Every structure is written in C-alpha cells, then in structure tokens.
Amino acid sequence: MKTINYYSSAYRTAFSHINGVVIMGETHAAQHFQKLAKAIHQDHDELMALAAMEARHARDFVGCGRELGITAAIPMARRLFQPLHSHFCTALKGGCLVRPMVIQGLIIECFAIAAYHCYLPVADPYAKKITAKVIDDEHLHLNYAERWLKANFAEQQEVIAECCRTELATTMTILKELWQHLVAIGIDPAEVVAEFVSLFNDTLIAIGFHQNRARAIGAAAIARALA
C-alpha cells in the first residue's frame, strides 16, 4: 500500500470534506434515533442509547479533524445530507415509521459500515482506533433496524422495497459528490460500493426478502443510480 502523507495539502483538503460528511452524518444519526425513540415507545430506552452512541461518534470524529488541524467542511456536508434528512423528517411527521427506519437504520448504517471499513486501512493512527470502535457500534444500530423491519416485514414489505429504491438513489448522489475526495484520502470508492451492496443485500435477505428480490431492490438500484 502506498504511504499516505496526512499533512499534504491535497490530503487535508479532501479530508476536511470527508470529515464534514462523517460529522454531519453522525449528528443526523443522533437526531434520527432520538426522533425514533419518541415515536417507538416500547423501544424508547434502547433507541436513546443508540442516539447517545451517535452523538459520541460525532464528537470523536470532530477530534480526528482537530488532531490533523483541519476544519471540517460542514456547509457542504449539510447540503449533501439535506434530502435524506428531510425525507426522514417528513415521513415521520406523517406517521410513517418504515421510511425513517429504512433511511437511518438500513441505508445510513450500511453505508457507514462500508465506508468506515474501507477507511480503516488508510486512516491515520489516531483516527484508526476511533473508527474501529465506531464500526462495532454501527453494527448494533443496523441490527436494531434489521430486527424491527423483520418484525414488520409481512405487512410492510412493499413499502420497504419502495423506500429502498427511492432512498438508495438519494444516497448514491452523496457518494458521487464525494468520489474524488475519497480517492484523495486513499479509499477506492468502488470498494465502498461493493461492500455496501454486499452488506445491504445480506440485510435485505435477513429481513425476509428472497435472494432475487433483494438483488433487484439493492444491487440493481445502486448500479442504476451510479450509471
């Protein structure tokens, strides 16, 4: 693997964008789990615990930026996340739980796990320790959504499928905008996509979709969005 100069201006510029997106993603995740906790009373305490983890992740990644002396590109990150975040909030306000759960629990969590996993081998030593711990937490969050969606699969499978198709397209626009920044910090974005597709597919099957349907909802939708 080629050596990475964490202090080159090219690395720092790209990292400020990636760090901004990570901080914004974690901040939204904390808000999303707090909102879900209010809406799903029987899981209130568990969801508030997940929200607290996300808030800690945001603080920890702020620390990673500080360690490298960079300023996170927050305004760009806020703009990138706006569509997903507003789809989450509008659906929840309208009394829908499936779309918010798909957006945060399924798509954002799978995306975070895939991206953090690809970042791990190229991260600076400070960020590496933090990222490894965060990945473990994100698996817990994905696991919560997987259980919830599985329990609601029989009545909601068509809604879940439609939400995946729509929101995956929204999410892939974020990835496309970050593509060159990912390359500049040593991550192959195609590898992030491959890990995401594989994890997403496994999760859809675990929720209850048959293999072919899972592939059509996940992999095929992602390929179309990136074409």
Ligand SMILES: [Fe+2]
């Ligand atoms: Fe997180």
Ligand SMILES: [Fe+2]
């Ligand atoms: Fe998470």
